Amino acid sequence: MANKKTSTKTSKKKIKNNNRSWLKSLWSITWKLTLIGIAFVTFYAIYLDQIIAQKFEGQKWHLPAQVFSRSMALYPGAAVNHPQLMAELKLLGYRKVANPRQVGEFSASSTKIELWRRPFLHPEGNQAEQRVMITFDDLGVSSVKRMSDMRELAVFHLEPVLLDRIIAGDGEDRLFVPTAEIPSMVVESLLLVEDRSFYDHHGVNPFAIARAALVNLTAGRAVQGGSTLTQQLAKNFFLTSERSLIRKVREALMAIIIDFRYSKDEILEAYLNEVYMGQDKARGVHGMGLASQFYFGRPIAELTIAQQAFLVAVIKGPSYYNPWRYPERAQERRDLVLRILMENDKLSVEQYKAAAESPLGLRDGKKSVHQKLPAFFAVVKNELRQRYGDSLLNQSGVKVYTTLDPMAQDAAEKAVVSTLKSLDKQVKNVQVGMVVTDKYTGGIAAMVGDRQPSYEGFNRAVEIRRPIGSLIKPFVYATALSQPDKFSLASPIADKPITLKNEQGKTWSPQNVNKQFNGEVSLLEAFKDSMNVPTVNAGLTVGVDSVANTLKQAGWSDNIPTYPSMLLGAVNGSPLMVAQVYQTLADQGRYRQLSSITAVLDSHNQPLVVNRSASQMAIDPATDYLVQYAMHQVVRTGTAKRLGAAFANVKLAGKTGTSNDSRDSWFAGFDERNVAAIWVGQDDNSKTGLYGSSGAMAVYQAFLAQRPPLSLRMSPVNGIVNGYFDRTTGAAMQSKCKNIINLPAHENSYKPAANCGEPLSWWQKLLGE
Known part of the structure; x- marks a missing residue:
């Protein structure tokens, strides 16, 4: 019996010793694992801290x-x-x-x-x-x-x-706005709705998490979140939207680190510019600044209280509360935010009622906040590439200031679409290229490269090379008028059949459009009626090389064939090339290279160096004035008179152009503000049956209908006088003479006859007249 008791005691002792040994082992394992866990968490926290520091203390975002x-x-x-x-x-x-x-x-x-x-x-x-x-x-x-x-x-x-933002590959678009420039009501609304204890917690709010868990368990679904603004920021900056416990733990740890390292104001500014606010097609809209433009089309500082409340309301679910798709749902959510503001004494009852009764006030959702300008942007990118290399647009925060006039661009696009739709009744699927410049700055104001202006493809405004036809004639006559001892606007020019032979024995017999000859016409008449034979005669008199040189001086960039046929437009060009030389005509003969960019600022808003070619006088201003006068007569009574009739009280200058067999229809002209060059034709170079006046000029007329023109001032320049010329001989005459025409003339060469061309009387001879 004693042995039995002793055995029992021994067994209990062994069990007790075993239990102690097991507990001791468990404790040993536990504290070791705890130390390992602490070390792991510490090292992981250090790792996360480095990631966070790199993001916060470097460049937080790649700004488009x-x-x-x-x-x-x-x-x-x-x-x-x-x-x-x-x-x-x-x-x-x-x-x-x-x-x-x-x-x-x-x-x-x-x-x-x-x-x-x-x-x-x-x-x-x-x-x-x-x-x-x-x-x-x-x-x-x-x-x-x-x-x-x-x-x-x-x-x-x-x-x-702001025409567009060129975004990086991540598809995120944002417009950085400092907290100081964001209305205080937006910030107060955000904190009341999303994180009331923002300034009290340390990145994570355990009470909010517990409360959200209880509400969600009671509801049987996720109806409330417990994440702080800092946690949301950590998720947006560093994590995915994956729903898992590991991700939530990582999010919480990062939020604690962020809160420890940075001030609440820094965190709040980062959140206000990072938060996802909606989707603009392939672009994610991030931050309050861009959201204000996206939803309301104006800066955030100018939003009403109701609009500010909507920005906070939409954070909960930009897709679910999309105001264009679900306006009632969006307004209900907005009104909830307004009610929270009223309940927390941020709004009076009257302010709340007024705001809640107001409409959402959205911008027109059918119009994109990004301008689709494929033709113009192609020119901009090419110019940037030539000046600064390929990498510039990939740099964060770059600002590119261009020459585009949004109103001119809108008018050009509407003119192209409406006119080509009308022309389809005569000839199907003609294409178009159009360039508009600013007469005063020499910048490209508008550009259309396709009958569908938003189409990103072949840019006919820049890339085509087609015969420019009669658009060359102003430069033929500018060359002639630059020799005032030989030519004036009244000078008679032969209009008779001519045949020219080249070195290979081939002949060329230019014809007028109407296949008729007048024997002799004045330079002005030949100009305004776009007569071919007198133009060739004038060009041959001054020399084909001289005409080619005038065109080059005016800014023509391609080679010019120095054959007589060049005098009638056997020169291939694009609307941009035509716009360049007509810009020179419109600018009193001064050549300035057309550009699409005025300035570029880096991420620190410092200007990058821009090397511009110096302007130079290509055509004498007095000669240029005479050409402008003749181009105005083209619109008044010449080949563009239909345009003149449409704008009877406005002085315009223009020139029509048609290539052989009516394959290419051209028009170039200007008012006091803009120069325009337009081509209409088929991509396959087939016949269109259109003249310059029936195709391209119709586009220009529609453009001016959309953008009412400003009348040319045409103030006479130095070296120009008001002259009188015999209608038949072109001789300078006195104002009292008969059969005369009043025309501007070069001052140095205008020497009117004393007696209207009649023999001098004895007393006139005595007086030496």
Whole structure:
């Protein structure tokens, strides 16, 4: 019995010792594993800290290169009329009110516009907000006065239109806005709706997580989230949207590290510019600044309280609360945010009611916030490549300021679409290339490379090479008129059959379009009626090489065949090449290389060096004035008279052109503001049956219908006088003589006869007249 008790005690002792040994082993394993876990978490946290530091302390985002339009310049005498400025302000998202009370508003009468301009970054430096009064007369802007002291300004710029952002491969698009420039109501709404304890927790809010878990368990589905703003930021910056416990733990750890390393204000600014706000086709819309433009078409600082509330409301589910697809759902969510603001004394009851009763106020969702300008952007990218290399547009934060005039581009696109649709009734599927320049700056204002302007393919405005036909004639006559001792607008030129033979024995007999000859016509008549034979005779008189040199001096970039047929347009070119030389004609004979870029700023808003070719005088201004006068007569009574009739009270200059067998229809012309060059034809070079006046000119006429022209001022330049010439002989005469015509002339060569061509009387001989 004793042995049995002893055995029992021994067994218990062994069991107890075994239990102690097991517990000791378990404790040993546990603390070792704990140390390993702590070490792992520590090293992992250090690893995450390095990743976070690299993101936060380096470049947080790759900001897309921004491409801007030209900045409209207003000054006394500027060729900008009242309707044009009104259209520009609408495009920029300014609000028309009875009395401007804040930035982004304007009022208008029939002759004045009072404007409170936004601040913006101009290539020449930051432009502060400014309130001005702009007054107009028949010629354009008559004055620009600052409202604070009514001082007249020498020049006043509007902010340029943001045409597009060239995004990186990640598909993310954003517009960085510092927290200081975001309305306080947006920030307060965000914190109330998404993370009320943001300034109290340390990146993770355990109570919010527990509360969300309880609500979700009760509901049987996920109806509430417990993530803080910092956790959301960690997920957006570093993680995927995968739903797993490991990802949530990693997210929480990163949030704690972010909160430890950075201030709440830094975290909040990062969130405001990172948060996903919607989808613009293939582009993800990130950040409050871009979301404001995407949903409302204006800067975030100008949004109403209701619009600010919507930005916070849409964070919960940009697709679910898409205001264009689900407006009622979106408005209900917005009103919930407004109610939260009222309940937390951020809005009065009256403010809440007014905001809740207001519409969403969205921009037109059918219009893209990105300008589809494939032809123009191709030229911009090529010019950037030539100046700065291929890598520029891949750099973050680059800003490219271009010469594009959004209103001219819109008018050009509408003109092309409507006119070619009409031309389809005569000949199917003709194509088009069109270039519009700014007469004063020498910049490309608009460009269309296809009958479908948004089509990204062959750019006919730049890439075609087609015979320009009669568009060369102004340069033939400019060469002739540059020799005033031989030619004036009244000079008679032979219009008789001629046959020329080349060195190979081949003959060429140019014909007028009507197959008739007049014996002799004045230079002006030959010009305005686009007569071929007199043009050839004038060109042969001054020399084919001289005409080719005039064209080259005016900016023609390709080789020019120096054959007599060149005098009638056997020279291949593109609308861009034609626009270049006609820009020289419109600019008083001064050649400036056309460009698409005015300035480029780097990520620090510092300008990159731009090497521009110097301008030079290609055509004597007095000669150029005579050519412009003749081109105006083309529109008044010549081959473009239908255009003149359509704009009877406006001075325009133009020239029609048609290649052999009516394969190519051309027109080039200008008003006081823009130069335009247009080609219409078939890609396969087949016959169209269209003349310059029935094809390309119809596009230009439609363009001017969309963009009312400004009349040419055509003030006589130095060296030009008002002359009188005999209609038959072209001889300079006195104003009292009969059978005369009044025409401008070179001052040095205008020597009118004293007695109207009659024999001198004895007393005239005595007086030496």
